[in-house]
Each structure stands twice: as structure tokens, then as C-alpha cells.
Amino acid sequence: xxxxxxxxxxxxxxxxxxxxxxxxxxxxxxxxxxxxxFAANGHISIEELLALTxxxxxxxxxxxxxxxxxxxxxxxxxAHRRFGDGQTMYETAGDTEHxxxxxxxxxxxxxxxxxxxxxxxxxxxxxxxGFNLVRHRLELYGMCPKARGIKGGxxxxxxxxxx
Amino acid sequence: xxxxxxxxxxxxxxxxxxxxxxxxxxxxxxxxxxxxxFAANGHISIEELLALTxxxxxxxxxxxxxxxxxxxxxxxxxAHRRFGDGQTMYETAGDTEHxxxxxxxxxxxxxxxxxxxxxxxxxxxxxxxGFNLVRHRLELYGMCPKARGIKGGxxxxxxxxxx
DNA sequence: CTTTATGCAAATATTTTGCAGGCGC
DNA sequence: GCGCCTGCAAAATATTTGCATAAAG
Numbered sequence: 001x002x003x004x005x006x007x008x009x010x011x012x013x014x015x016x017x018x019x020x021x022x023x024x025x026x027x028x029x030x031x032x033x034x035x036x037x038f039a040a041n042g043h044i045s046i047e048e049l050l051a052l053t054x055x056x057x058x059x060x061x062x063x064x065x066x067x068x069x070x071x072x073x074x075x076x077x078x079a080h081r082r083f084g085d086g087q088t089m090y091e092t093a094g095d096t097e098h099x100x101x102x103x104x105x106x107x108x109x110x111x112x113x114x115x116x117x118x119x120x121x122x123x124x125x126x127x128x129x130g131f132n133l134v135r136h137r138l139e140l141y142g143m144c145p146k147a148r149g150i151k152g153g154x155x156x157x158x159x160x161x162x163x
Numbered sequence: 164x165x166x167x168x169x170x171x172x173x174x175x176x177x178x179x180x181x182x183x184x185x186x187x188x189x190x191x192x193x194x195x196x197x198x199x200x201f202a203a204n205g206h207i208s209i210e211e212l213l214a215l216t217x218x219x220x221x222x223x224x225x226x227x228x229x230x231x232x233x234x235x236x237x238x239x240x241x242a243h244r245r246f247g248d249g250q251t252m253y254e255t256a257g258d259t260e261h262x263x264x265x266x267x268x269x270x271x272x273x274x275x276x277x278x279x280x281x282x283x284x285x286x287x288x289x290x291x292x293g294f295n296l297v298r299h300r301l302e303l304y305g306m307c308p309k310a311r312g313i314k315g316g317x318x319x320x321x322x323x324x325x326x
Numbered sequence: 327c328t329t330t331a332t333g334c335a336a337a338t339a340t341t342t343t344g345c346a347g348g349c350g351c
Numbered sequence: 352g353c354g355c356c357t358g359c360a361a362a363a364t365a366t367t368t369g370c371a372t373a374a375a376g
Contacts, residue, residue, distance in 0.1 A: 023329095023330090024330075024331090025329085025330055025331065025374085025375050025376070026375080026376095027330090027331060027332080027374075027375070028374090029331080029332070030331085046365085046366090059332085059333065059334095060332085060333080061332080061333050061334065061335095062333095062365090062366080062367095063332075063333070063334080063366090063367075063368080064331080064332060064333075066365095066366065066367075067331085067332090067367090082243055082244065082251070088365085088366095102288070102289060102292055102294055104294070111292060111294075113288060113292065115284060115288050117284050118281055118284045118285065118288070121278060121280050121281045121284065122281065122301075122303055125265070125276060125278050125281070125303065126265060126303050126305050129265055129274060129276065129307075129308075130307065130308035131265055131267070131274075131303070131305035131306060131307055131308070132305045132306040133303055133304070133305040134304050134305045134306065135304045136301070136302060136303045136304060137300075137301070137302045137304075138285075138299070138300070138301045138302075139299060139300045139301075140285055140288065140289050140294070140296055140299045141296070141297050141298045141299060141300075142289050142294035142295045142296040142297045142298075143294060143295040143297065144292075144293065144294055145292075145293035145294070186354095186355090187355075187356095188349085188350050188351075188354090188355055188356070189350075189351095190349075190350070190355090190356065190357080191349090191350095192356080192357070193356090209340090209341090222357085222358065222359095223357085223358080224357080224358050224359065224360095225340090225341080225342095225358095226341090226342075226343080226357080226358070226359080226360095227356080227357060227358075229340095229341060229342075230342090230356085230357090251340085251341095
């Protein structure tokens with residue numbers, strides 16, 4: 001796996017800093033949810049996150065997950081996103097790791113990547129229009145090797161929205 | 164206005180082709196919704212689209228808009244998207260016009276552009292992961308010249324989602 | 327101790343579906 | 352005419368909120 005390791009601690013620090021600055025409290029639930037979220041490497045649904053947190057703290061409910069995710073969104077560490085027709089996913093959005101997405105249109109598998117050449121070009125384009133680039137989002141949709149090879153066969157994860 | 168004109172006719176053709184190919188029917192409602200959608204230049208919510216179509220055909224309901232948008236999504240002409248915490252937005256995603264977006268975070272102004280160097284790089288990246296690139300979406304967020312100059316002053320259009 | 331957060335369930339909001347009549351082909 | 356579509360309302364989902372209790376600072 002070339003799953004780029006996320007700096008969970010750093011993100012947790014940012015989260016705590018935000019809580020402190022706004023006189024909000026650090027609770028076990030919030031920490032747990034945030035931790036699981038960050039550790040998920042950036043793509044997770046409310047359901048999945050709830051399931052993960054419940055493994056360690058079964059009483060946690062949807063509301064708390066939603067509320068915590070909202071906090072994370074407010075401080076810029078999370079952002080929701082909908083790939084295809086499926087459920088809403090959340091992804092990490094800290095500056096620390098900036099990744100773009102390569103998404104398989106067959107099986108919905110999401111791969112992350114970074115490419116400095118592209119980023120450099122983006123800067124140039126923005127500047128050429130007089131814009132000051134703050135952030136960007138790039139998604140490439142295509143067919144993954146497995147999907148191409150087997151064509152309707154077994155993709156990394158098959159739970160898909162081919163209508 | 165330098166709102167780059169979208170090739171509505173071309174998109175409508177693609178839509179009709181899809182309907183025909185799948186033995187679905189061309190109806191006044193579908194055409195109206197699709198037309199309004201394409202003309203919206205790519206960013207519109209269900210509500211807004213419903214309102215627009217109702218201007219000309221007041222009996223249209225949510226269901227029809229949802230259903231039509233689902234069709235458009237299936238044939239690759241639309242895709243949903245959530246900016247910030249707000250409502251779900253739909254955007255055009257036809258291959259015919261391959262432009263990316265440069266969005267002002269201050270005023271929400273959306274500029275379209277094309278850059279072949281970036282596209283070429285995207286191809287390379289996708290290939291390097293064994294993917295067969297089908298389409299992509301690139302959004303650059305930054306501050307537009309006007310926003311930077313006046314800093315909080317008058318941007319082309321002020322109706323924004325700064326969370 | 328005081329204030330804020332949690333968990334539950336009820337309230338809202340969003341999206342989908344069933345069905346009878348209407349319309350495109 | 353036949354079969355797909357529409358509009359309406361009801362159903363299914365998804366998300367938010369109110370409140371009593373529990374926990375954090």
C-alpha cells in the first residue's frame with residue numbers, strides 16, 4: 001500500500017487548538033471521532049465513521065458524529081463531498097497533506113495522488129488570470145486496471161452506482 | 164458579461180441521443196429542465212432549477228427535476244457536488260466543452276479556462292496508475308483581481324459561502 | 327460548581343417512490 | 352394504442368434539534 005500516512009497528531013493538534021480558541025471542550029467522543037476520521041486517510045461516510053467509533057464507544061450516536069464533523073468542517077480539517085450518486089463522504093482537508101483524487105468510474109475506488117507539475121501549472125494559470133490561488137481540487141475519473149482487465153469483474157471494492 | 168456561452172444545443176443533442184439510445188422519451192419537461200440546467204452555466208441547486216423551470220411550466224414538481232437530473236447524471240452531462248455546508252449543487256460535465264473552473268473565494272465569481280499542459284499531465288498521472296482517463300474536474304480557488312484590489316469591496320457578484 | 331456536550335428521540339430536510347391519468351412515439 | 356412520464360402525495364433517508372443527564376474545565 002502506498003497509502004500516504006497522515007499526520008494524525010498534527011491534525012489533532014489543530015483540532016484542539018480550534019476548540020480551545022472557541023472555548024469548546026475537548027471530550028473523549030470528539031477525540032475519538034476526530035482520530036478515527038483522520039486515520040481513515042480522508043474518505044469516510046458518516047455511517048462508517050459511526051461504526052468505527054462505536055467499536056470503542058458503543059453509545060455514540062449519529063448526532064455526535066454529525067456535530068463533531070461539523071466542527072471539523074468549520075476549522076477546515078474536513079469537507080464533505082459526494083462522489084457519484086452514493087452517500088455523502090467526508091474527507092480530510094488539512095493543508096498538511098494535499099492530495100488529488102483518481103476515481104474509478106467502474107467500481108468507485110478512490111486513489112489519492114500528488115503531482116507537483118500539475119500544481120505548478122495551476123499556480124501559473126491562476127496568476128495569468130490575476131487570481132491569487134488559495135486551494136484547488138482535482139479529480140480524475142477513469143477506469144482502474146482491475147476494472148479494465150476484467151471488465152465487469154472484480155474491482156477493489158464493489159458496492160457501486162452503475163445505474 | 165463575459166459569461167462564456169455554453170454550447171447548450173450540443174449538450175441537448177447529447178441528452179437526446181442518450182434518451183433515444185435507451186428508448187426513453189423526449190418530453191417538454193425534460194427538455195425544459197435540461198435546457199435551464201445547461202444554460203445555468205453549470206452551477207445550480209435543485210431548488211433553483213425547479214424555480215427556473217416553474218417560471219415556464221408551473222406544474223413541474225421536485226420529482227421530475229430529480230428524475231431528470233438523474234438522467235443527466237447517468238449520461239455524464241451532470242454531476243452533483245456540494246460546496247461548503249450548503250445545499251447540493253449540480254454542475255455540467257459534458258465532454259464537449261472541456262473547461263475547468265477558477266473560482267473566487269471572496270465573491271464566488273466563476274471563470275472558466277482550458278489548459279492543455281495540465282490536461283496532458285493528468286493523462287500521464289492516470290496512466291501511471293494504470294487508469295484509463297475518462298474525464299476530470301479541476302477547480303482552482305483563489306482571490307480574483309477585483310477582490311484583491313478592493314479587499315472586501317465590490318466583486319463581480321456577491322453571494323457567497325464563506326463558512 | 328458552571329458551562330458545554332452527549333445520547334436519545336422527535337423534528338426537519340432531502341430525495342425517492344407508487345400510482346392514476348397524460349403524452350410522446 | 353402502448354408504454355413511458357408526470358404530478359401529487361406519501362414513504363424512505365439523511366440531518367438537525369430539544370432536553371435531561373453526564374462530563375469537562
